Structure formats: C-alpha cells, structure tokens
Amino acid sequence: MYTIDQNSKTPLHIQLYEALKNDIVQNLKVGEKLPSIRKLSSTYNLSKNTVESAFRQLYVEGFIESYPKSGYFVSDTNFKDFRTSHANKEAIETTQKSYKYDFFPARLPKDSFPLKLWKRIYTKVIDETLDLGGYPDGQGEYILREQIAEYLNNSRGANCIADQIIVTSGFGESMGLLAKMLKSTHDTFAMEDPGYHIVNQVFSAYGYEIEKIGVDENGLMIDALQKSKAKLVYITPSHQYPKGVSMPIANRLKLLEWAKDTDALILEDDYDGELTYYNRPIPSLQGLDKNDKVVYFGTFSKYLSPALRVSYMVVPQHLLGLYKTHFDSHFCKVSLDTQITLAHFMKEGHFDKHIRKIRTLHKKKHELLKKLLEEHLGETMKIEAQGAGLAIIITPAVAFDWEKFKILAEQEGIKLYFAKGVSGGSWEALRLGFGGFSEKELYEAVEILSKLWRKALLN
Numbered sequence: 001m002y003t004i005d006q007n008s009k010t011p012l013h014i015q016l017y018e019a020l021k022n023d024i025v026q027n028l029k030v031g032e033k034l035p036s037i038r039k040l041s042s043t044y045n046l047s048k049n050t051v052e053s054a055f056r057q058l059y060v061e062g063f064i065e066s067y068p069k070s071g072y073f074v075s076d077t078n079f080k081d082f083r084t085s086h087a088n089k090e091a092i093e094t095t096q097k098s099y100k101y102d103f104f105p106a107r108l109p110k111d112s113f114p115l116k117l118w119k120r121i122y123t124k125v126i127d128e129t130l131d132l133g134g135y136p137d138g139q140g141e142y143i144l145r146e147q148i149a150e151y152l153n154n155s156r157g158a159n160c161i162a163d164q165i166i167v168t169s170g171f172g173e174s175m176g177l178l179a180k181m182l183k184s185t186h187d188t189f190a191m192e193d194p195g196y197h198i199v200n201q202v203f204s205a206y207g208y209e210i211e212k213i214g215v216d217e218n219g220l221m222i223d224a225l226q227k228s229k230a231k232l233v234y235i236t237p238s239h240q241y242p243k244g245v246s247m248p249i250a251n252r253l254k255l256l257e258w259a260k261d262t263d264a265l266i267l268e269d270d271y272d273g274e275l276t277y278y279n280r281p282i283p284s285l286q287g288l289d290k291n292d293k294v295v296y297f298g299t300f301s302k303y304l305s306p307a308l309r310v311s312y313m314v315v316p317q318h319l320l321g322l323y324k325t326h327f328d329s330h331f332c333k334v335s336l337d338t339q340i341t342l343a344h345f346m347k348e349g350h351f352d353k354h355i356r357k358i359r360t361l362h363k364k365k366h367e368l369l370k371k372l373l374e375e376h377l378g379e380t381m382k383i384e385a386q387g388a389g390l391a392i393i394i395t396p397a398v399a400f401d402w403e404k405f406k407i408l409a410e411q412e413g414i415k416l417y418f419a420k421g422v423s424g425g426s427w428e429a430l431r432l433g434f435g436g437f438s439e440k441e442l443y444e445a446v447e448i449l450s451k452l453w454r455k456a457l458l459n
C-alpha cells in the first residue's frame with residue numbers, strides 16, 4: 001500500500017508518482033505489470049486524471065512502458081546500478097571526522113574577512129553597475145584585471161597590463177589552462193622536488209613527462225635543470241613550497257638566462273609572497289624578465305579569502321593569441337558580482353590596507369607559535385621554515401617515530417599535515433598552520449601536540 005495524504009501540500013499526482021517510482025526501483029521486476037488506472041483511482045480515492053498524470057510522468061522518464069489494451073509495465077531501467085541519493089548522503093556523512101584542533105596550513109581566521117566593507121561595496125555594485133543581462137568577459141572583467149595589474153606592478157614588482165591577465169577560479173584551473181595550451185609545443189615539464197602536488201597532478205593528467213628537480217637552500221637547483229630536457233619549469237621562488245626558502249637574485253637571473261638561451265618558459269607561483277614577517281616581500285621574478293619568458297600565478301586565497309575562489313595568471317603577450325584560439329568559448333568561472341566587488345574593493349584602496357592588516361595579524365600568531373614550539377619542543381625539533389606564509393615547518397632533531405606520532409594525533413583528534421602528503425618525495429616534515437587559530441587555541445593546541453611529539457621520540 002502507498003501512503004497518499006489528501007491534506008498534504010504536495011499535489012496528489014506527485015505523491016502517487018513518487019510512491020510508484022520507489023516501488024519500481026526497490027521492489028518490482030522488469031516487465032511486471034502495474035495496477036490499472038481504474039484500480040489505483042478506486043483504491044486511493046483519486047481521480048482518473050490524477051493517476052493518468054502520475055503514469056505519464058513515469059512514462060516520460062522511462063520507468064514504465066505502455067502497451068495498447070494491455071496496460072503499463074516496468075521498463076528495464078538498469079536501476080540496480082545506481083545508488084539512491086539518500087544512500088550517498090549517508091556514505092559522505094560517515095567519512096567526515098571532526099577534530100579538536102586543525103593545523104591546516106592554508107586557512108585564514110574567519111573573522112579576518114572584511115565583511116562589512118565587502119557588504120557595502122557589494123550592495124552598491126549590485127544596485128548600480130552590474131549587467132546581469134549579458135555574458136561576462138571570458139578572460140575576467142576588465143576592471144578587475146586593471147586593478148590586479150596595478151597591484152602587481154606596484155606591490156610585487158611585476159611588469160604587466162590588464163590584457164595579459166586571465167582571471168581563474170583557483171590555481172588548479174590556471175595550471176589546467178596552461179597545460180592544455182602548451183601541450184602541442186611541450187612534452188616535458190620540470191618542477192621542484194619537493195614541490196606542490198597539484199602541479200604534478202595537473203601536468204601528469206595532460207600527459208606531460210614530469211622531471212623532478214631538487215631544491216636546496218637557494219630554491220630550485222638550476223644546474224640540475226640545465227641538465228634536464230625540459231623547457232617548461234614550475235617554481236615558487238619567493239617562498240618555496242614546502243621548504244620555505246627563497247631564491248636569491250643571482251639564481252633568479254641565472255634562471256632567466258637559461259630560459260632565454262633555451263627558449264623555455266618559467267611558471268612562477270607567487271602564492272603568498274606578501275606574507276613575510278621579518279623582511280620586505282621579495283619582488284616577483286616576472287618583473288625581472290625582459291624576454292617574456294615568465295608566466296606568473298597569483299591568488300587572493302592567502303590574503304583575502306580562499307572561499308571566494310579568485311586567482312589569476314599573467315601570461316606573456318606572445319601567448320595571448322594561443323590563449324584566445326584555445327579558449328574562444330572559455331568563460332571565467334568567478335561570478336560577476338564577486339569580480340566587480342573585488343575590483344571596487346581594490347580600487348578604493350582597501351586591498352592594500354587589508355594586506356598590511358593581515359600581515360600584522362599573522363606575524364603575531366607566527367611569533368606566538370614559534371615561541372610555544374621552542375618552549376615545548378626545545379632541542380628535539382628543528383625549525384625548517386619560518387618567518388613567512390601561514391605555517392611553520394618543523395622536523396625532529398632526534399630519532400623519531402613518525403608513524404606512532406601520526407596515529408597518536410589521529411587518536412587525540414589533532415589534525416596534522418605532512419610535507420610528504422602534499423609533495424611526495426622523501427622529505428618528511430610537519431607543517432603547522434596557525435592561520436585558523438585564536439591565540440588561546442594556539443596555546444592549547446601546541447600543548448597537546450607537544451605531549452604527542454614527546455611520546456614519539458625514540459630513546
């Protein structure tokens with residue numbers, strides 16, 4: 001029996017359609033005959049029209065077939081191969097674990113987002129300027145691209161114009177666009193080792209052969225690159241990911257020289273170059289390049305919000321034609337209202353102020369985390385990277401059981417992040433993000449962490 005509620009807000013024909021559909025999916029066999037229209041209308045006290053309408057919908061969706069004078073029969077839907085949405089939901093819910101403390105290295109404090117200002121600008125933008133009747137600019141709104149170019153030239157020592165900027169909804173998208181564009185001219189791709197896993201994933205997926213180039217205290221080892229056959233290299237020169245070193249000027253010039261001599265392209269990822277706490281941010285490599293050999297990647301994720309999903313790349317003028325032929329029908333995935341609000345946010349000078357504000361905020365937390373680690377872990381750890389970005393990276397300075405440490409952290413509800421997990425290779429280190437913690441939480445989290453750390457020390 002089906003439950004049909006005459007007082008429900010859901011129309012009767014939809015209730016009957018849902019009940020029959022469930023029955024077909026869960027109980028009935030292919031070819032089985034459904035009750036007749038007359039029978040269903042008398043059993044459930046429904047009009048003939050109501051039952052016919054439910055049958056019509058099932059027929060249109062392919063759940064039933066109709067044979068003249070014989071009635072309606074269950075079609076072969078192959079439904080057993082699909083899960084119902086309910087089953088999926090349960091599966092997702094059970095795999096999500098909640099943690100007491102999460103050291104995620106790429107998050108910002110929720111309350112650091114300038115919500116009031118954003119709302120004010122958003123309201124103004126949506127009332128007066130926004131054209132929701134047209135298709136947006138595929139490359140990103142021009143007004144936003146102008147602001148990004150101005151910001152990069154003034155703050156990151158870059159040398160670009162709005163026409164060179166392509167707005168994307170994240171670094172992965174930028175990399176994907178580029179990997180696709182360059183596939184017909186390049187087959188080998190070099191990247192730092194250890195390096196950013198997303199880059200490896202994207203370029204491997206496009207079928208490139210990946211050459212991993214080691215990293216020392218000066219960043220990517222240029223001698224090793226020179227020996228490789230790659231003419232395309234990805235680097236993080238201002239703040240190497242994940243080792244945290246920066247490439248000195250002599251090496252930057254050598255790398256540019258290599259690109260010029262071999263007609264190669266350098267992909268510069270400047271994901272958090274503004275977040276330096278003891279020195280001025282190091283200007284971009286793109287600004288030093290006189291031969292159009294650098295593609296620059298930037299993001300708003302580390303300074304404003306990773307949730308807005310706004311990133312961009314700056315391509316040399318000679319690649320713009322290629323971009324246009326490949327992505328004639330490509331549309332920027334960042335919503336128009338977000339792009340325009342961000343453009344005005346920048347134009348009114350708030351972005352520059354905001355960066356200064358969050359740099360001070362992060363510096364305080366960075367110093368606190370460093371002090372706590374030194375107090376609690378002392379001689380048992382080595383700080384590998386500090387003074388920039390959103391995380392401090394440490395390794396044990398004594399014999400250490402990584403596996404035990406990882407298990408203990410999971411048991412205690414402390415979410416940790418490890419270098420190997422995001423960059424492969426053999427280098428293991430603990431990446432301790434401080435962005436998401438309040439000062440009080442940092443004290444508590446480091447205290448628990450250090451107890452687990454001590455338990456994992458060997459000897």
Ligand SMILES: Cc1ncc(COP(=O)(O)O)c(C=O)c1O
Nearest residue numbers: 106170171196241271299301311
């Ligand atoms: C090395 C590196 N590059 C780029 C990004 C930027 O990613 P997105 O713009 O997709 O947020 C990140 C974010 O964590 C990163 O770690």
